[in-house]
Amino acid sequence: MSQQPDLHHIVIVGGGAGGLELAVRLGKSLGKKNKARITLVDAARTHLWKPLLHQVAAGTLDTHADEMEYLALARTHHFHFRLGRMDGLNRAAKEIRLEPAYDEEGEEILPRQSIRYDTLVIALGSQTNDFNTPGVQEHTIMLDSPESAERFHERLINSCLRAQAKSKAPGEGRFTVTIIGGGATGVELSAELHLTTKVLSSYGMANFDPEKDLKIVVVDAGPRILAALPERLSGAVAHELRQLDIDIYTNERVVEVRKDGVQMASGKFIPSGIVVWCAGIKVPEFLKEIDGLETNRINQLVVHRTLQSTRDTSVFALGDCAACPQGEGKPPVPPRAQAAHQQAAMLAKSLRRMLEGKPLLEFTYQDRGSLVSLGDYSAVGSLMGAIARGSVFIEGHIAKWMYWWLHKHHQIAVNGWFQTWLATWAETIDWARNPRIKLH
Incomplete structure (x- = not known):
């Protein structure tokens, strides 16, 4: 141009x-x-x-x-x-x-x-807000960019490979991934990680058992996860995560992140192999x-x-x-x-x-509700605004389809209907052709 x-x-x-x-x-x-x-x-x-x-x-x-x-x-x-x-x-x-x-x-x-x-x-x-907590910059990964997300994935795969190659001593603890922050990012990441390690163990890793060798922990300083969302939605998600054997610690404020784990204000210490910081924004x-x-x-x-x-x-x-x-x-x-x-x-x-010399418009926010995806396991959400007075609680396949549609809506806004239709077909082909998860 x-x-x-x-x-x-x-x-x-x-x-x-x-x-x-x-x-x-x-x-x-x-x-x-x-x-x-x-x-x-x-x-x-x-x-x-x-x-x-x-x-x-x-x-x-x-x-x-x-x-x-x-x-x-x-x-x-x-x-x-x-x-x-x-x-x-x-x-x-x-x-x-x-x-x-x-x-x-x-x-x-x-x-x-x-x-x-x-x-x-x-x-x-x-970007993620570390609230000046000691050790966060040195010992955690913040999911602010594709590069940081890929760095986390590489560390996760390497940790699983080590667990596969290592003969475990009796009583030795599990490798722990601790996620600080019970917002949408932290919650969705915990469910996706559970799915990833489950699939990964099927690729010839006979010595790696995700149920025995990996522990996923979500920590939040508030009284419940997903505090910004309706309490019913928050409770449904917490129930789903606990069904996946994901530990949830609420009312726990992190005061320091060390190389070997996370220290809470209550005195509790969580030994951790990888720490992801998803608490707050700035x-x-x-x-x-x-x-x-x-x-x-x-x-x-x-x-x-x-x-x-x-x-x-x-x-x-x-x-x-x-x-x-x-x-x-x-x-x-x-x-x-x-x-x-x-x-x-x-x-x-x-x-x-x-x-054109006309006055500017004023913005009015329309809350369309909230959706939280738990990977292949489930999705839950609330729909608000024009759909009903108050909110409508949804879960299962309908919620999963609507979460998928949010992404497609963004693609349509950028590339239009036809390009998005082509991209969706390409994604379908890749899903059938490639491994279920990225292995490198």
């Missing part, structure tokens, strides 16, 4: 669910018609829907089968893509700054860059009061219901990195994928209106 400096330049930083969907929508409605120039900036070269990371970690999903290439998407959907990680903002000059990019050998690929904008949309998502540290913009305690940019930042009308934010009000007496919009999807759809319309 040719550069058109005279056009209004909309720069979107962050190619997650919200940022990518916004770039696609604006590319089709503005970029294709030469009404504006759209640029998407991301530190990665490919996109993977973040709710799938627990499947990557467990090995039940191959990242290369599901990831989307930003450069290819940009060409197809009439926007530009710039590789780089944002680390600064100059609001007076209306430009963002990107840090240099290096390859695995440390050679510079791209120098430090600056990108001018007329309208800036920050959609950087969130926005990248560099966004804290960046160039005078208002942020909250977890570095989210404070925005109006138009998604404009409170101190600069040309800077917008959406998704997990935005603290968007819902109205008097209500908490801010929750950091969930469905919120980012809704905000991207509204902001695409709103920015088109802005270029």
Whole structure:
């Protein structure tokens, strides 16, 4: 795509669910018609829907089968893509700054860059919050990226291989995977891990028995897992996990992670071979009061219901990195994928209106409910909003189908119906052709 400096330049930083969907929508409605120039900036070269990371970690999903290439998407959907990680903002000059990019050998690929904008949309998502707990950075894995998920999977496979090759002494304890955080990521990961090790033992590992050699533990500081979801949903999931012999510790606050395990404030110590930290979120540290913009305690940019930042009308934010009000007496919009999807759809319309001289729209969050997948075992959820007054509790095959449809809905928003239909057939063929789990 040719550069058109005279056009209004909309720069979107962050190619997650919200940022990518916004770039696609604006590319089709503005970029294709030469009404504006759209640029998407991301530190990665490919996109993977973040709710799938627990499947990557467990090995039940191959990242290369599901990831989307930003450069290819940009060409197809009439926007530009710039590789780089944002680390600064100059609001007076209306430009963002990107840090240099290096390859695995440390050679510079791209120098430090600056990108001018007329309208800036920050959609950087969130990352795991370690709450400054000692040992977390050194001894845990955080599922914030496909790379970290693949690193966890490699450690899991290696641990199972060691258990297969090792003659176990009588009374020797099981290898333990401890998951800190009983939110959706931690809960879904625990069920997927149980499935993975069960399948793995069938691939010629006669000496590896997942029931005897592996223990999965979920730890949460709150009184129950999935605290943000309805209590009935939380209880159903806890029951399913316990049926799988997954230990759940609630009201247990982690005070230190050591190389050999996890120390609780209560005095309890859990010996652990692998520790995954999934407790809480925060926005990248560099966004804290960046160039005078208002942020909250977890570095989210404070925005109006138009998604404009409170101190600069040309800077917008959406998704997990935005603290968007819902109205008097209500908490801010929750950091969930469905919120980012809704905000991207509204902001695409709103920015088109802005270029036409019309007033911006205001965001109203519609809670469609919650779904939690427990792999092949089950899925449970609650449907809300237009379906019924209050909520409808669902489980089993219907819930599993709806969880699968959430992923397809995102693919359709990015690639359209036909491309998604082709991709679904390719996934079906791969499922029949490849091993049930990734073995390397």
